[in-house]
Amino acid sequence: MGETKCAKYSDVFLERKGNRQIRKGWIEVICGSMFSGKTEELIRRMKRAEFAQQKVEIFKPEVDVRYDEEDVVSHEGKAIRSTPVPASSNILLLANDVEVVGIDEAQFFDDELPSVCEKLANQGVRVIIAGLDMDFKGKPFGPIPALMAKAEYITKVHAICLRCGDLAQFSYRKTADQEVVLLGETMEYEPLCRKCYNEATKK
Numbered sequence: 153m154g155e156t157k158c159a160k161y162s163d164v165f166l167e168r169k170g171n172r173q174i175r176k177g178w179i180e181v182i183c184g185s186m187f188s189g190k191t192e193e194l195i196r197r198m199k200r201a202e203f204a205q206q207k208v209e210i211f212k213p214e215v216d217v218r219y220d221e222e223d224v225v226s227h228e229g230k231a232i233r234s235t236p237v238p239a240s241s242n243i244l245l246l247a248n249d250v251e252v253v254g255i256d257e258a259q260f261f262d263d264e265l266p267s268v269c270e271k272l273a274n275q276g277v278r279v280i281i282a283g284l285d286m287d288f289k290g291k292p293f294g295p296i297p298a299l300m301a302k303a304e305y306i307t308k309v310h311a312i313c314l315r316c317g318d319l320a321q322f323s324y325r326k327t328a329d330q331e332v333v334l335l336g337e338t339m340e341y342e343p344l345c346r347k348c349y350n351e352a353t354k355k
Contacts, residue, residue, distance in 0.1 A: 175251070175276035176276060177272065177273035177274060177275060177276040177277045177278055177279065178273055178278060178279070178303075178304040178305065179269050179270070179273050179279045179281065179299065179302055179303040179304055179305070180197075180278070180279065180280045180281065180303060180304070180305040180306075180307070181281050181282075181283075181296070181299050181300050181303040181305070181306045181307070182194055182280070182281065182282040182283075182307045182309065183282070183283060183284065183285035183296055183300065183306070183307070183308055183309070184284070184285065184308055184309040184310055184311070184321065185284065185286070185310070185311050185320055185321050185322055185323045185343045186284065186311065186323040186341050186343055187311040187320075187341075187343045188309040188310050188311040188320070188321075188343065189309050189311075190256075190282040190283065190284075190309055191224060191230075191256055191257075191282055192230055193282065193307065193309060194210075194224070194254055194256055194280055194281075194282040195224065195230050195231070195232045197254070197280050198210055198232055198252065198254045198280065199232065201251070201252040201278070206251040206252050207249065207250050207251045207252070208250065208251065208252040208253070208254065209235065209246065209247055209250045209252075209253055209254070210224055210232055210233065210234040210235065210253075210254040210255070210256065211234060211235050211236075211237050211242075211243050211246070211247075211253070211254070211255050211256070212224050212234050212235075212236055212237075212255070212256045212257055213236065213237065213238075213257055213260040213261055214236040214237060214238050215260055216236070216256070216257045216260065224254075224256045232254075234254075234256065239261070239262055239264070240261045240262050240264045240265040240268045240295075241264060241268065243255070243265075243268050243272075244268055244271060244272070247272060247277065250277060251276075251277065251278065252277065252278045252279075252280065253272055253277050253278070253279050253280070254280045254281075254282075255269070255279070255280070255281045255282070255283075256282050256283075257282070257283060258281045258282060258283030258294070258295065258296060258299065259283040259284045259285075259287075259293040259294040259295070259296050260283075260294065261294065261295055262295070263294075263295055263298075264295075265294075265295040265299065266295050266298040266299050266301075266302055269281065269299060269302065270302055281299055281303075283296050283299075284296065284323065285297070285300070285308070286321075286322065286323065287323070288323055288324065288325035288341070290322055290349065290353075308321075311343030312343065313343060313344050313345040313348050314342045314343060314344065315342075315344060315345075315348040315352075316345060316347070316348055318345040318347075318348075319345060320343035320344050320345050320348075321343075321345070321346065322343065322344045322345070322346065322349035323341050323342075323343060324341065324342050324343070324344045324348075324349055324352050324353070325340060325341055326340060326341065326342060327340050
């Protein structure tokens with residue numbers, strides 16, 4: 153996608169129509185289990201866009217206050233400034249004159265998020281989304297499946313299974329709490345491969 157170029161726009165980001173250059177938009181989804189590096193990859197792409205002197209804006213749901221009330225922070229401690237919002241509709245209102253929009257913890261947003269992202273992409277904005285594709289029960293999580301269907305680019309990242317060392321794609325919850333939305337870290341969750349997850353949940 154031309155991310156290695158140090159220019160205001162990559163060749164993919166612009167298309168020429170006559171003598172005019174028309175900015176193109178698209179949707180990228182970074183998904184996977186907990187501790188798989190989704191937020192770290194989002195931050196990497198956003199910082200590369202900033203380095204290319206593109207105007208960027210990052211959003212996260214207000215409910216995510218684990219590491220910081222405002223910044224997006226990865227498990228490894230990497231951080232980038234963001235704007236917490238209560239609903240996906242706020243993103244449209246705040247993403248004026250922006251070239252690249254990043255959205256972290258997308259699974260916690262409402263079902264309008266895919267429509268919001270599609271509107272931004274249709275306006276020529278590059279939209280980069282990071283989120284869990286499955287909840288702790290192994291079920292599709294929130295608006296992520298619809299976003300994956302609408303996305304031009306999908307990156308599925310994996311953690312390492314803490315029980316056998318294979319690639320992990322499941323977020324196993326170690327507590328008895330049954331609420332779908334439960335913010336937590338290593339005390340509450342561990343990444344597991346399919347075999348170890350099935351054994352842990354006795355499927």
